[in-house]
Amino acid sequence: MDIINISYLISAILFIMGLKKLGSAKTARYGNQLAMTGMLIAMVATLFDKGVLDYTYIIAGLAIGAIIGGISAKRVQMTNMPQMVALFNGVGGGASALIASAEYMRMTAIPEMEVSVTLLLSLFIGTLTFTGSYIAYAKLQGTMSSAPIALPFHQGINTLLLVATIVVGAFFVMDPASPNPFLIVALASAILGVLFVIPIGGADMPVVISLLNSYSGIAAAMTGFVLSNNVLIISGALVGASGIILTNLMCKAMNRSLTNVLFGRVGAVAKGERIERQVTRYTPEDVVMMLDKSDSVIIVPGYGLAVAQAQHVTQEMASILEERGIKVQYAIHQVAGRMPGHMNVLLAEANVSYDQIKDMDEINDEFAETDIVLVLGANDVVNPLARTKEDSVLYGMPILDVDQARTVVVVKRSLSPGFAGEDNPLFYEDKTMMVFGDAKEVMTKIVHHLKEE
């Protein structure tokens, strides 16, 4: 029997079991370790492949990669996790493209048509993922403006490049012996990756990262077709499916279609009319007085909270309230943060117990029986216009029903509208207490007053 292929089968089983265990917070860490074991088994088995004759380049590559990967994983801050995942997606895609190139060079006979096709697909998706992910990284990291950038005739250029890639690709399939079409496809896919991500605004990055995640998986599967290796095909398909599911969930949570996210260029100009009304300003002391009288509190954190690094002091306040017998929960909208589930990780880092963290479907019915909702650095996801204003970009987006609570405290720097450019009528309601200021400063003051009592 073939030991190497049996090892690959074991790896595939461990990946599937690992992903299954990732479905519950209790078993997730164990699941990740299962997948890690699967990877180790596949790697060790491959080292015994009879095709491996020279270990110098392998050992060098493993050492360099492990050092870079290990250091980045240890050092990265949780707020920067989306960038990190974007980079990891990128190198994953890059690896697929490089393997396709190396395999092409090694081919002694003219490859069969299906091999040429998968070779090209692996190169195309891999390279596009590599450059696209790098742009996503630069936008998230702020080394590049997060605003949408559009060239004149942007979609026209994209279409032209795509058609050209297909035509040149067809030439390659007809005559795989000549390397020029292969190189042209590589170059065109690199440019397409860049053009594909630059017109997408910063707020839509969760969708882009999920999509690139899916691409990196599909690229791996295509490489599996080239090498006729089932463990690559299975793993690639699993990751491809995962990325597509997350992409869909993100689009649904924003009430947008994928086409609209990719080609809509939302976030360029803020529009929507302002409501000419006065708001009453409240102080942190006022909030503390309200908290004293309450029995239940729901905290709604938005990305603004993470930017202000206020999650730790918020959890400090939550602990004080809990000691007084007040029920405290966190309500998370799916698009809070810069990638799917990002806010949950930031709260976990601040020692928030995961059974206190609720997603929208779990908690929306509870707002009506809640004394105080604290909205910290969130805006569009609590905007009631999403239910009523039919001509708004927000219309139809699922929101957290915070306006059902008895009192709503909104901590915000100013009255400026959110990404959707829409004013938020919640801010002007009688039951709303607006506290202006940096989330961290305001929360620090609240904690200070709570401790003084």
Added chain:
Amino acid sequence: MIGEILISVYVFVLAIFVGVEIISKVPPLLHTPLMSGSNAISGITIVGAIISAGSGHSTLSSVLGMFAVIFATINVVGGFMVTDRMLEMFKKKEK
């Protein structure tokens, strides 16, 4: 007789169904670790990279293979480590 490529297509399609089935059940709470963890799994390309780098065919193909090994290793090591770091933080407080 089914051709080799068609068997691969079978495997691919069936694996996608397995993936959709498993991953739809992951709650939003764990979506970030799911993404970084599945991303690490896509680093399985390391298997192909090792073979490319070690084939001893020509210096250029070995160097391309070595870069593929570097990229895939960053993906694997970084992906699993950062996922583990995140999941370690997900705790339930004893009350």
